[in-house]
Amino acid sequence: MMCRNARMGGAEVPDRPLKIGYCLSLSGGLAANGRAARLAHQIWQEDVNARGGILGRPVELLCLDDETKPDAVAGLYQRLLDAETVDLVIGGYGDNSVAPAMPLIIERGKFFVSLMALAVQARFHDDRYFVMIPTGPHPGTALTEGFFNVLATQTPKPETVAILAADAPFSLMPVQGAKENLAHNGMRVVSEARYPLATADFRPFIDELRRTAPDVFFLCSYINDSAALLKAIGEAGLEPKAIGGAMIGPQNGVVKAQLGPLLNGIINYEYWLPVEGLVNAASDSLLQRYQARAQAEGADPLGYYVAPLAYAQMQVVAQAITAVGSLDDAALSAYAHSATFDTLVGDVTFGEDGAWTRSRVLTVQFHGIEGNEIAQFRSAATEAVVHPRGPSTSQLIYPYAAAKRAQQPSATS
Numbered sequence: 001m002m003c004r005n006a007r008m009g010g011a012e013v014p015d016r017p018l019k020i021g022y023c024l025s026l027s028g029g030l031a032a033n034g035r036a037a038r039l040a041h042q043i044w045q046e047d048v049n050a051r052g053g054i055l056g057r058p059v060e061l062l063c064l065d066d067e068t069k070p071d072a073v074a075g076l077y078q079r080l081l082d083a084e085t086v087d088l089v090i091g092g093y094g095d096n097s098v099a100p101a102m103p104l105i106i107e108r109g110k111f112f113v114s115l116m117a118l119a120v121q122a123r124f125h126d127d128r129y130f131v132m133i134p135t136g137p138h139p140g141t142a143l144t145e146g147f148f149n150v151l152a153t154q155t156p157k158p159e160t161v162a163i164l165a166a167d168a169p170f171s172l173m174p175v176q177g178a179k180e181n182l183a184h185n186g187m188r189v190v191s192e193a194r195y196p197l198a199t200a201d202f203r204p205f206i207d208e209l210r211r212t213a214p215d216v217f218f219l220c221s222y223i224n225d226s227a228a229l230l231k232a233i234g235e236a237g238l239e240p241k242a243i244g245g246a247m248i249g250p251q252n253g254v255v256k257a258q259l260g261p262l263l264n265g266i267i268n269y270e271y272w273l274p275v276e277g278l279v280n281a282a283s284d285s286l287l288q289r290y291q292a293r294a295q296a297e298g299a300d301p302l303g304y305y306v307a308p309l310a311y312a313q314m315q316v317v318a319q320a321i322t323a324v325g326s327l328d329d330a331a332l333s334a335y336a337h338s339a340t341f342d343t344l345v346g347d348v349t350f351g352e353d354g355a356w357t358r359s360r361v362l363t364v365q366f367h368g369i370e371g372n373e374i375a376q377f378r379s380a381a382t383e384a385v386v387h388p389r390g391p392s393t394s395q396l397i398y399p400y401a402a403a404k405r406a407q408q409p410s411a412t413s
Helices: 031-050 070-083 094-108 120-124 139-151 169-184 203-212 223-236 253-263 281-297 307-324 329-338
Strands: 002-005 018-024 059-065 112-115 129-132 160-166 188-195 216-221 242-247 267-270 340-343 346-349 362-366 383-387
Touching: 018 031, 018 070, 018 094, 031 059, 031 281, 031 307, 059 070, 070 094, 094 112, 094 120, 094 169, 112 307, 120 129, 129 307, 139 169, 139 216, 139 242, 139 267, 139 362, 139 383, 160 169, 160 203, 169 188, 169 216, 169 242, 188 203, 203 223, 216 223, 223 242, 223 253, 267 383, 281 307, 307 329, 307 340
Parallel strands: 018 059, 112 129, 160 188, 160 216, 216 242, 242 267
Antiparallel strands: 002 059, 267 362, 340 346, 362 383
16 A cells, blocks of 8 residues: 655656655554554644745655565565655654664665664664654663652562563563563562464463462553453453553553553553643644544544654654755764754654663553543543653552552642
């Protein structure tokens, strides 16, 4: 599938569209997040073209569907560069849509800004690669630092952790980071298991957790897996001291509505929420337009997890091109390493490895969810930010048995 958006111009360079090419998972297992990114990109495109485009040229986005098939990604980027002859390429959402493209991107020396691809630089170390993800310079530990730091302050402090993770490349870095964080906080791993991505019945894994009886269930899972795991835990009636950690899925509006009260008490990570210190006029404008169109586009109806970062990704690209005054990949990369970008998620500065220079990951706890209406998730009323400390921070409700029955968190100053 290919999506084209923007008017076509004449043969002269100032009138010819500036073509930006990339791929996203618009179908398959990661389609919910891929479509959210796509819609945010379309809104950005409309905004930038309404202001006259970039370098006087209207912007055209060419988005190819990788169908959540990593093996398809490299060929799609070769098509974009050689057949579609795009002016610039950007990275799609997540490691699966980004890492397979990297050998070609490096070979061609391309300036490459990706979206929420956690572990790409652990392998490639490309100095022209940049990533829009708020995990900062230490992405492996940043994702779960708040989870374990907050648990370490509870009474009684949890001591034992069981790790259950998807058997997939994306889980390697978060699991290793979790081990470092839990050890730093005086906890120990008592069991570790990997499940195949094709797993439909999680009961054997849940039965093993019951036998191990750890204080903490640490879960590192994909969208559909997260929902199935929480349903299995709920059906089994298990109540460790804490559940959550690095689950992809509970950030998505469809998953939130699907799980409803099963989310109560779960502690997980978020990248953005409409809370004091993050929300602003620009993010309000984006999300109002995004949510009005999300259902028709088959995208996450809320968009909080992906849309702000996806829009900001394009702001970074546009600001770099405008500042440099050309599409020269080397010049764009050099500028991106030295600049501070003004985006709707705040000022963004990239370090040597293309990651943000500081972490802004949120640790949240779900509470007070009643039924499955999505309206209750439109504000942050059912998600309490418990880390880092700030104007919107709440006190963790502990243990899980108490948290899943609580209606409101206790605010902290």
